[in-house]
Amino acid sequence: MKIADGVPASALKPWLKSYPPHVPAEVDINQYRSLVELLEEAFRKYAGRTAAVCMERPITFREIDEQSAALGAWLQHKGLAPGARVAIMMPNVLQYTIAIPAVLRAGYAVVNVNPLYTPRELEHQLKDSGAEAIIILENFAKTLQEVIDDTPVKHVVLASLGDLLGPFKGRFINFAVRHLRKMVPEFKLPLDHGRTVTRFNAAVAEGSRLSLRRVECKADDVAFLQYTGGTTGVSKGATLLHRNVVANIIQVEAWFKPVLDKLGDKQLTVVCALPLYHIFALTVCYMMGARLGMKNLLIPNPRDIPGLIRTLRNYRVNMFPAVNTLFNALANDPEFAKLDFSELVVSNGGGMAVQAATAEKWLKITGCPVVEGYGLSETSPVVTSNRLDLTQFTGTIGLPIPSTEVSIRDDEGNEVPFGQPGEICIRGPQVMAGYWNRPDETAKVMTADGFFKSGDVGVMDETGYVKIVDRKKDMILVSGFNVYPNEIEQVVNMHPGVLECAAVGVPDAKSGEAVKLFVVKKDPALAEEDLMEYCRENFTGYKRPKYIEFRDELPKSNVGKILRRELRGSQ
Incomplete structure (x- = not known):
């Protein structure tokens, strides 16, 4: 069924009339040929700034530049072919901020792995992606040990929690983690079949004596494989190209910029409590953070609410992306209410529905409304967002962001009238190239006119706001x-x-x-x-x-x- 005398709502783009001032309908997504170009610009522009802080240890953009170039050179020296997949299996630690650009600058694709995966889950992801190397925190090496012989992994870079925390503190942290808190299960990674196992600091040191071979990353090269559950029970890799993620960074920045600009040109601080292996934190915290020269507060264990609050006491944060679970846990902790929120201007919720009761508590404590958005691994991830200048929670997932079209369709692929439920379908430069090595699964979710079928059921009103009402899939x-x-x-x-x-x-x-x-x-x-x-x-x-x-x-x-x-x- 069509709308407005046969014109589909997606063609009318009703959401544009609801846009806040100074947010464009379209953005220039061709500002960078690749994420490498974006990151290297940030390394030069913000060299002296702190890029991230973890366990009170800051790391500058210059340090990330130097150490990622070294680690990238080390990976190249192992003979991996251009486009090879390299897995990263770590929580939010400083090594992650180095590993991502190292892999990309070397001309490879990042396979983000949840460090809490069981051996069965890890084996599937390493085999399916064809990952030939993995950068992993030693706490999870026992899981890798159990499956490595059944995977293509030939090179292991083994990080420890204290690697980058300085000689005294680093040794103390490693001793405590290994021997007092017993957080590193005993492991022995096999070295047969030509496999190498190298400590993170050793790999960086070796790489610093090598030269990073310049690789001309192209917009259509694979940047990330983001694994998502499969309707068939098999986890699939959403193939995100450099241009997909670059586009989403530019799109989200355009949406956020009018509010962030109110803080002046000082460095902004973003809380990175969501895991970097999750596409939300990867794009919004890490990548957009680099583009804007932000400081990322890396939280390795967001379930440790007292520890998180202790960290927050030392900073005036400006951006706080989170899921409802974390917003709720913090809002219900009396110590959190004692913090200084005077410079908090963006509390963006995603990943799951934000509950009205949680949003109300958060607003009362922080004075900053939770702005809910929507996205998927397959869309790099952001598709819609509420306006950042709202003063109250809307209960919707907001408006399609710049250069994005949302179409609400029935089972026959026809657009439904305003207010009627249908499947949320998305078209934009942030939509994935397809599922890794699964053209059959890709065909199921892509329409003939280039829309990605999300599997979520939603309604759009006449002003362009979208609300999720159900899920078509049993997810x-x-x-x-x-x-x-x-x-x-x-x-x-x-x-x-x-x-x-x-x-x-x-x-x-x-x-x-x-x-x-x-x-x-x-x-x-x-x-x-x-x-x-x-x-x-x-x-x-x-x-x-x-x-x-x-x-x-x-x-x-x-x-x-x-x-x-x-x-x-x-x-």
């Missing part, structure tokens, strides 16, 4: 992370005591949604704890079922398909 959203029921079910069905199962999302006050597992037993002796333990071994934390319910049978359609919607409705 479960846990603290901003996608959990796909098919993956959970495939793995749980391999347990010898399980006849069949179904995973659904149920409301959860803390994480938005939680995974609930419905199970029909094959072995009558199967206990809930047995299955919970099995899930702990096979899934990273956010994917693990929080609830397990045993049933005699599961509801099915006439053709035998398990009806998850009925199970959700029975809660």
